[in-house]
Amino acid sequence: MTTPTSEASPQAGSTPSCQGFPIPFTIDIFQMPSIDSPVQKPARNRDNANLHSADCGFQSLMPASSRSKSKVDDYPNMDIVERANPKEEYLRKELSVPRLNKIHNSLWFAGRPMPPRPLSYQLATGRLITVSEDIQVHMVWRPGCMFLKPVPRYLLSRQFWEAHLVCSKVRGGQGCQCHREREAANPQDPHRVCEKPELYKCAYGLLLSYTALIQYESDFHIAKYYHLLPEEVEWNTWRKLSWDLLEGSPGNLARVNKRYLFGELRASRLNKIIRFKSFSNAGAGLGGLMRGYHFEFSTYEQQIGVYLAPVAVATVYIALALAAMQVGLATNALKDDFSFNQASYGFTIFAILGPLVVLGGIFILVLVFVVFNYWSTKAYLRSRSKFYGSLGIEPSSNVAPVVVTDQQEGG
Template identity: 40%
Template sequence: MGKRHEMAVRTILEENEDSVIEIDSSKGLEPPFAEEEKILREEDLVLPGTYHHKRNVISINNDVASSVKGYMVCDLDVTRLNKIHKHLWLAGLPSASRALHNQVRVGREIIITESADLHIVWRDNVVTLKPLPDYLLSYATWINTLCKDEDLYRSARGFLYSYTWLISSKSDLRIAHAKGLISEDIKWEHWAPFSAAVVSRIQGDPSSINQRYIYGELRLKRLNLIYRFSNASNFKTMIRGYEYGYHQYSTYFERNFKWVLTAIIYITVVLTAMQVGLATTQLNTSAMFNRVSYGFTLFSILAPLITLVIGAIIMLILAVFNVRHALGEKARSHQ
C-alpha cells in the first residue's frame, strides 16, 4: 500500500513537471498577504486525510513534504484549461466573474465541485464553484509549500484571487457560508482586510497568477466544443468533450436534440398552411406553389427519418465507447 501511494504521488508531480519550476522563496515568490494579515493560524489548519486522483484514493502524510505538495498540485490543477488557453476567449471574457449575490440574482444555482478546472464554469442556470481551501489562508503553508514551486504558486494565487471576485460584500460572504464555499469561522472583519491585501498585491503583478484566471466565468458548452475540435484526432475527447455530464442516454438526447421538437412544430405549421393554400383557387393553380408543396412534403417525410437514423447511430457509438471505456478501466484495475 505504501509503494502504491508513493507511485501515485510521484505520478501527480511528474504530470506537472513540464510546467513546474522548483524555486525557493528567496527568488521572489512571496505570499499574496503579509503574515499579520493571515486569517488562519498554522496550528488550526487541518488537511484532508485523503484525496482522489484519476479514480485512485491517495492518503496524505502531513509529515512528508512531497505528499502535501502532491495533494495541493492535484487540488489546484487547471492543466486542461491551460492546454486550450488560446481558445478560451470563445468560452468567456477576460474579466472578473460575477460576485455570489449576482450569480443568485441571475437565477443560477450554485453547485459544489472539488475540481479546480470546473471552478466558475457554468451551463444553463447552474454554476459550479470549488470551495476555498483553508490552506490558502495560512501564511505558513505559502512559505513552506506554495512558494517553493512556481507553477503551484501561480495556481494558488490565481484561485485565491478568484474568491476576491466572488466575495466582495457581506451578502456574498453569507451566501458563501450557506453554500459551504468558505469556513464559517471567517467573519467579515477578517475577510474584508484580507481580500483587500490580496487584490492589491496580485493586481500589481498579474503575471504571478495562472493564465486560467485571466478569464472569469467559462461556459461549459463552449468548453466542450473547444475541447472536441482542438483535439479532433482523439476519439475519447471527441465523445466526452471537456466535461461529460451525461450519465443516461436520455439526458444526452434531451439536451442535444431539443431543436427537433421545435423543427417538428414548425414543419406541422407549414404543412397545415400549405393544405389551406392548396384549397384556394389562386394557389391551387400555381405551378410554383405546387412544386414547393411537393418538395416540402418530401422533406417533412424524410427529415424525421434521417434524424432518427442519426440519433440511433450516435447512441450506438456512445454505447460502444462506454463499453470499451468500462473494459479498459476493468483491465487497469487488475494490473
C-alpha cells in the first residue's frame, strides 16, 4: 500500500505551493465522452459561449441549478439562482466547510474524533436520516435526526477529478504552476495559492465518510432508499469504490480536510460553541450569537414551547416542595422551629417571584429574536429592492410584503 505524503507547511518567507494528490479511486462510474470527440449540440446552444468546452461534458453530472450568495455589481450577498457550472467558486460552496474549520479546536465538545457509525446504527438509535445538500450539516445530528449530504455525481467521475480537483501542473516538487501564474498576475493577492488541494481534501473527506456510513449491504440499501447515492451505483460497484478509497488507511487521513477527522457532531453542542465564540474572530458576530450554528426552531411558538418546558418541570417541583413545607409546619416538631419557618418563608417568596422572573426573561429573549429578525429582514429587503431597481424592476410592485411570523435561519 502506498503511504500518502502529508502536506508540508511552508516556512517563513517561502513561496507556498500545492502538492499533487492522486485521484483516490480507479473505478470510473460516470465516464464522460472525450472533450475532443464531436458532440452534437442543440441548435439553441450553439451560440452559447459562456461555458468552457471542458465543462460542457460534465453538465450531466451537475445539479439542475445552484443557489448562492454572490456579489452582483455593487450588491454583496445577493441570493442568486444560477447555472451549476463546475467552477472553483461553485465547488468551494458545495464542498468546503469553513465554519467547522474555524472552530476545529473545539469540535471535541460536539463529537468524538472517529469515523461515523454505519447507517444501520443511526436508524437503530432512532435517528431519522434527513437529506440535506448543505455540506456544513453533513453528519450533524440532533435528537431523532441525522443530516447527510448525498454523494454528488461529479465526485464519482475520474475525469472530473482530473479537471477540477487534482492539480495536474505539479512537476518534480517544484510547486504548482497555477500558483506561479496567479502570483505573476497579482503578487499581492492573498488567495493566489491554488485551491485544488483544499478542494481535493474536502471532496475526498466526503467520500471517505461514506465508506464508514455504508459498510454492509444493509447500509447500502438504506443509502439507496434515502437517495444518498446516485441511482447508477450498485453494491458491487460501491464495494470496489470503497476498496480504492480506503487504500493506505489510516494514513489516508492526511489527505482529508480536518473536519473529517471527526464523525458525527451534535447540533446543540455546535450551537453552544458558535455562541460562545461569537465575540471572537472564530464566531459569526451577532448572527452567530442569535442563531448559533444550526438554528433549532422554525417558529416562535416552537421556541417558546422549548423554553417553557423546564419551567413546567420546575413548577411541579416547587408545588411538591410547598406541599411538603405545609405539612412540616403542621407538625409539632417543626411548627415552632425558627430556621424551618425562615426557610419556608424564603422559599414561598421564591415560588411566587421565581416563575414570574423566568417568564419575563423568556418573553424578553423571544422579543429580542423578534426584533433581530425584523430588522434583519427589513435590511435585506432594502438591499434586495435596490438590487431589483438596478435590474429595471419596480420593487414596490414586484416585492411581496414581509410578514415576520417564523424564524428565518439564513438571515
